[in-house]
Amino acid sequence: MINKKLNYRAILSTFLGLVVVAAEILFLDGYLRKHIADSPQSVQHYTKWISDLETEKPDILFIGNSITDGGLDEKELSIKLNKKVSKVAIGGSHTAWWMLYIKNVILNSSYKPKYLVIIFRRNILTLPELRVKGRYYRNLAPLMTDDESLLNNLAYKRSLSPLEFFLYENFYIFREREFIKKQIEDWVKGKISLLFSNDKSLANKTIKKVFSTSHFDMQRLRKSQDKEEKILDSEQYDFNLAVESSFLPHMIEMLKNAGVKPIFIASKMRTSAKNHKQHPNYKDYFKDLRKYLNNKNIPFYILASDKRLQENHYADGDHFNEQGREIFTNIIQEKIEDVFSKQN
């Protein structure tokens, strides 16, 4: 039996309540849009990257994330290769960032490097939606132009529900929420810092020091990173299925049109150094990736089986320590020289 009596007053007051909230959100959105837009960005604007590229004029440009940033000594490499080597390595960046860099920096620059070396891990080349939301959005935003349909279609629309995508596209608050949250957290930390000293940033500095990976129990850290990697592992490890809906073909096409030769290097993870079991499709994935790149005459190197990188060369699950950095740089040098020799 259905109770057909409707409480019109309840419906009206509910509707009014929601209208009030929506109005407040729109007002706040406009207010924050005006104020946040002027706040310091996490990375420089793409026009600055263009300017840097045109100034430095590297022969070989490395692109990657914190693994490359901490693991590659580009100055040492420059000396050993006798070439101008630069690197653009933003922590947490993955293919979305690298694609934007190629599209909005390299293609728009009057100077094009001869080689672009992309250092990546696992199957992230075919995971376009990885690290594009939350705090990673702030890394991407300065590289974006007004038209980023490729990014939206391959990354955001795939990782956001239609409602989330609508909110993302139309509400500044939603896009910048990690930044807003961080501002509030920094405000709280600043207040607490003042209880200890005059330095408002003391809390942030102390937290960074205390919670650095060197203070973590490596085994537990590995387990928690393994848990995250299982999340990665449950993603697409079927290369042929994933490649066409990834940024990879677009990146290769753009570089080809710009006359830049790409080189891909798959870095070695600590799990490989410890001979941990990888995802069951790991070997097939890389076999298919190699075939794909070979068909396009693109050099590709996999460091997973390189025995020179041992477990004690890692600071944590992904990043090299000082010793590892030296060995990694030497290995990269070797691979680049191999590319040169094959081309001669």
Place this chain on the structure above:
Amino acid sequence: MVFTSLSFFIFISVILILYWSTGSRRIQNIILLIGSYFFYGFIHPWFCFLLGISTVVDYFCGLGMKRYPEIKKRFLVISLCSNLGMLGFFKYFNFFIENVNAILIWIGVGSSELALSIMLPVGISFYTFQTLSYTIDIYKEELTPTKNFIDFALFVSFFPQLVAGPIERAQRFLPQIQNKRTWNTESFFSAIPLMIWGFFKKLVIADNVAIYANKVYLLESPTPIMLFAGTLAFTLQIFADFSAYTDIARASARLIGFDLIKNFNAPYLAVNPSDFWRRWHISFSTWIRDYLYIPLGGSRVDTHRKYIFVVVTTMGLSGLWHGASWNFVLWGFFHALILIVYRMLGKAGRWRPQNILSKCFSIAVMFFIIVFSWGLFRTHSVSWYFERSLSTPLGFGTDSLLPASVIVAFVFLYSSPLLISFKRNRIIGKSNFRLSVVCGFLIFLISIFGRDGSSDFIYFQF
């Protein structure tokens, strides 16, 4: 299928449309049964097979006990063995083998390579207890078994509470399945604020404080003060996470005209250990009380020694129910210890605070005891936990006190909505306008502060 996923919203929308489009109780139950199996199979299809076995065994055991009362004990044993056997195998087999190996190595015999890669069926601990309550109540002649298989199967598999409770009793829940459900606008719409509140607790409170707890528990050598701060964060996390699940489960059930038991009653305002267990995971603690504690003798045993045995057994098994790991067992033993101490010091469990000051004092003392106990629950190693808790220096230096203060500050910040919620009747009253403003504001806060990549509910692992 996780409550916080888009697929769940689509699922429940479809269920609601189909469910309320028919007035037939029988068809409604069939829709819910199919929906529940779809919900459970979404996680992993073969889980449905296990659920089905449990359902069939207990259905026939229940009928068997009624038809052949002279051998009802045998049916009870079949039910207990099959349900606890499945639970034991899937949850505790590898734990058992690990401990046997450890003993074998200790005595120098070597070890067995028997460990299996066993996938733990989500929710098995919950639905096992739920079906056992059915057969045990029939055995005790407190319940008449149902002949309707669909009704019983729905009782076992009811999707809102299948994966992480609350554990419903057949006496309370089966009549709701067997009776006609009528549309009630007020009840239906009261579910929405409850669901929003549940999502807020999970996505904003639990998932954000989890970051602090996880970071502290990753440290190799946290100071006692740092460890306390991390454990305080976990204390808030586990309550917000688990109570959020219950709220969403209750709200989902209310949308289809069912009333699920409340699982929490301000547990951190408990004044003594017994009070805590009347407020925390109520459906589980009452199950343990009725089917384990009281049958073993309960508080009516005539000697202290017997009482200690009863409490230690009950709480140890309660701990073990949570997971195949010694830290859960020791967490249970710790609660046994405080219950025993309370009984001995607290007028055989009859002590109550006499005035507001003693009430505040007892709440504070109980709270710190509970926080300490959650550390046992959270830790990867009990010896590490004790070693770090008792280590020196305590951590009054800036490097420890400052981050700990930050964590404590965020715990207070994130717990403030919970504190405010105590006054919700005063804030909202009977005003739909105010209710919708508050709900709209909560949704707004969820969209801003809800973490990307929300984690699973903690109690899913049990």
